[in-house]
Amino acid sequence: MQNAEKNRPPERRSLLAALGVDNQLLTLLLALVVVWIGFQIWSGGIFLSPRNLWTLTAQTAVVGIMVGGMVLVIVARQIDLGVGSVLGFTAMIMALLQAPPPIGAGLNWILAVLIGIAVGVLIGAFNGYLSAFWGVPAFVVTLAGMLVFRNGTFSVSSFTIGPLDETFQILGGGINGSIGATWTWIIGLAIIAFVVWQTLTGRVRRQRNEFSVRPVWAEALVLGVTTVLILAFVIVMNSYNVPGTGVDNIPAVASGMPVPTLIALAVLGYLNWMTRATRFGRYIFAIGGNPEAANLAGINVKRMMVYIFMLMGFLTAIAGAVQAARLNSATPTLGRDLELTVIAGAVIGGTVLSGGSGTILGAALGALLMSSLENGLGLVGVRTEQQKIYLGIVLLLAVLWNSISNRRKGGR
Amino acid sequence: MTTPIIEMNNISLRFGGNQALDDVSVNLRPGEVVGLLGHNGAGKSTLIKVLSGAYQADSGSIKIAGQEVEIRSPQDSQRHGVETIYQTLALADNLDAVANVFLGREKVNGIVLSEDEMEIEARKVLDRLRVKIPSLRVPVQNMSGGQRQTVAIARAVYFKAKVLIMDEPTAALGPEETAKVSELIAALKAEGVGIFLISHDLHDVFDLADRCTVMKNGKVVGTVNTKDVNHDQVLGMIIGGVMPNVPNAT
Ligand SMILES: Nc1ncnc2c1ncn2[C@@H]1O[C@H](COP(=O)(O)OP(=O)(O)OP(=O)(O)O)[C@@H](O)[C@H]1O
Ligand SMILES: [Mg+2]
Numbered sequence: 001m002q003n004a005e006k007n008r009p010p011e012r013r014s015l016l017a018a019l020g021v022d023n024q025l026l027t028l029l030l031a032l033v034v035v036w037i038g039f040q041i042w043s044g045g046i047f048l049s050p051r052n053l054w055t056l057t058a059q060t061a062v063v064g065i066m067v068g069g070m071v072l073v074i075v076a077r078q079i080d081l082g083v084g085s086v087l088g089f090t091a092m093i094m095a096l097l098q099a100p101p102p103i104g105a106g107l108n109w110i111l112a113v114l115i116g117i118a119v120g121v122l123i124g125a126f127n128g129y130l131s132a133f134w135g136v137p138a139f140v141v142t143l144a145g146m147l148v149f150r151n152g153t154f155s156v157s158s159f160t161i162g163p164l165d166e167t168f169q170i171l172g173g174g175i176n177g178s179i180g181a182t183w184t185w186i187i188g189l190a191i192i193a194f195v196v197w198q199t200l201t202g203r204v205r206r207q208r209n210e211f212s213v214r215p216v217w218a219e220a221l222v223l224g225v226t227t228v229l230i231l232a233f234v235i236v237m238n239s240y241n242v243p244g245t246g247v248d249n250i251p252a253v254a255s256g257m258p259v260p261t262l263i264a265l266a267v268l269g270y271l272n273w274m275t276r277a278t279r280f281g282r283y284i285f286a287i288g289g290n291p292e293a294a295n296l297a298g299i300n301v302k303r304m305m306v307y308i309f310m311l312m313g314f315l316t317a318i319a320g321a322v323q324a325a326r327l328n329s330a331t332p333t334l335g336r337d338l339e340l341t342v343i344a345g346a347v348i349g350g351t352v353l354s355g356g357s358g359t360i361l362g363a364a365l366g367a368l369l370m371s372s373l374e375n376g377l378g379l380v381g382v383r384t385e386q387q388k389i390y391l392g393i394v395l396l397l398a399v400l401w402n403s404i405s406n407r408r409k410g411g412r
Numbered sequence: 413m414t415t416p417i418i419e420m421n422n423i424s425l426r427f428g429g430n431q432a433l434d435d436v437s438v439n440l441r442p443g444e445v446v447g448l449l450g451h452n453g454a455g456k457s458t459l460i461k462v463l464s465g466a467y468q469a470d471s472g473s474i475k476i477a478g479q480e481v482e483i484r485s486p487q488d489s490q491r492h493g494v495e496t497i498y499q500t501l502a503l504a505d506n507l508d509a510v511a512n513v514f515l516g517r518e519k520v521n522g523i524v525l526s527e528d529e530m531e532i533e534a535r536k537v538l539d540r541l542r543v544k545i546p547s548l549r550v551p552v553q554n555m556s557g558g559q560r561q562t563v564a565i566a567r568a569v570y571f572k573a574k575v576l577i578m579d580e581p582t583a584a585l586g587p588e589e590t591a592k593v594s595e596l597i598a599a600l601k602a603e604g605v606g607i608f609l610i611s612h613d614l615h616d617v618f619d620l621a622d623r624c625t626v627m628k629n630g631k632v633v634g635t636v637n638t639k640d641v642n643h644d645q646v647l648g649m650i651i652g653g654v655m656p657n658v659p660n661a662t
Contacts, residue, residue: 289506297516
């Protein structure tokens with residue numbers, strides 16, 4: 001590292017560089033397009049129907065809510081293998097608390113969810129504390145947690161607990177669980193306005209400071225593509241009708257975005273902002289890059305570690321609420337193997353397992369790719385057990401690709 | 413004689429069976445450059461890490477501006493106005509130059525990082541060091557050794573230290589950049605900053621340091637005024653551990 005300046009080839013200003021879009025992200029988008037078209041053909045035109053796409057976004061939500069947290073955990077050189085079990089555990093607690101007696105405690109659903117979230121956060125704090133302050137590798141702590149909480153869930157209840165509170169079910173996107181056409185438009189347009197505004201003000205500010213800016217055409221292209229994608233999303237969500245409407249003279253009611261998708265988007269949007277624009281986000285990356293340096297710079301690395309795992313526990317519990325609401329019940333096996341899907345989503349999204357590098361946007365696309373595979377395979381009639389074989393292979397390929405592209409970049 | 417800004421008295425530190433520091437005492441006055449010399453593994457870096465809060469001494473005391481202080485963490489040290497350029501540079505390789513210069517002390521507007529402001533400020537300090545860094549927005553792992561070292565120096569210089577610790581600050585720098593760092597040291601000295609300079613380059617040390625403290629096997633051999641000694645006498649201290657017969661040596 002200390003060697004003198006190497007002769008570097010002069011920088012080629014390629015098309016991609018001008019666009020300022022990450023190579024890996026583009027490959028991922030391409031893979032997504034290929035997978036979607038492939039399933040569209042294989043399923044005989046069902047995969048890209050509004051109905052299935054709507055289902056797909058709702059299905060992606062659970063992983064989408066957790067995947068951003070996993071990115072942060074991995075960036076900080078940690079891992080959380082327990083999220084699937086903790087999801088099951090917190091979901092079971094929330095279900096038992098709100099289910100009417102004699103099965104459950106009959107608590108108000110909001111209170112039940114809050115208690116579930118508190119449990120998730122506590123578990124996260126415990127994971128972080130053990131690994132940061134006592135030096136137990138997070139791999140081991142959370143592996144133990146995986147066993148403890150899966151079987152803890154069975155101990156609390158070996159039956160399916162349901163049905164659950166009707167208002168609670170909205171979180172899962174079931175009956176009344178979509179926000180309707182108007183709100184979907186409002187949110188879609190607001191996001192577009194926000195992106196445009198950010199781009200323009202950022203550009204003006206950078207120019208005022210005489211920093212380099214992207215060429216106008218590149219900026220316009222990125223903005224244009226983003227806008228089209230958001231509009232397409234809104235239109236597809238609004239093309240799916242609420243079940244039971246639009247038939248037999250009942251007027252069609254557009255469903256709009258499912259509530260779980262809205263939650264996932266809010267979580268991912270917040271995390272994306274947080275990693276880029278706040279000290280907390282900056283410190284997570286600094287720790288991943290060089291924990292020693294982070295410590296010498298005055299960052300309380302151990303405490304940060306606890307916070308990161310707490311955030312993961314928080315998100316896991318929210319995902320648990322959404323999953324239970326979707327199924328209108330909690331089962332002892334809820335969330336089984338989900339840790340692998342979440343980790344796979346993060347890794348496919350370009351998060352480097354050795355830490356220090358990863359993006360929320362990439363992970364969101366990675367999660368979408370994973371659930372597209374699951375959804376598509378299910379659609380064409382591949383059995384669940386076999387699906388998992390494919391998903392395992394995809395995870396392996398993703399990690400392989402990840403390490404190859406990192407070696408080429410000259411990283412670790 | 414002015415009160416020393418730093419007094420480290422009878423510092424000892426063991427790593428397992430290895431007595432890295434054995435009853436070490438050094439001091440530093442404002443506007444003074446003290447060279448810390450010694451063979452590899454003599455304990456120089458360990459000593460300054462005790463001052464910078466990276467390590468805690470087993471025994472001994474530290475006074476800053478005459479006040480006895482406890483330095484338990486890097487924050488404590490920074491709070492007392494001590495800035496450190498580590499031999500290992502201590503950079504987060506995945507972050508860019510701007511992020512590294514401000515790491516741990518980012519400028520914020522509310523809770524949002526003031527990226528532009530930090531970039532402008534980072535550019536200013538780096539310009540002062542005259543190192544060509546084409547983009548401050550690429551990860552420092554993609555920079556040359558000298559550029560990285562400059563980022564580490566900029567980091568310490570930016571925060572207007574009262575005491576600056578430089579652990580082999582020019583090891584990776586070319587002659588022109590080294591000259592710039594020497595100029596910088598002279599300028600900071602004139603501003604009254606006290607500087608501990610660790611270097612294996614005797615020429616540099618003779619040019620810049622007012623006094624030299626030589627260490628060997630975790631112990632202080634002695635401290636001499638640079639103008640009273642020649643290279644051979646200092647080499648004798650470093651290699652043989654023998655004190656030259658000069659006035660004012662301790
Ligand atoms: N973290 C540590 N754990 C154990 N031993 C250490 C540690 N840091 C330093 N040492 C030991 O302490 C002794 C002094 O090391 P130090 O790094 O202070 O030497 P130095 O004088 O800075 O040498 P150099 O000129 O090579 O940088 C060495 O024997 C080293 O092996
Ligand atoms: Mg050293």
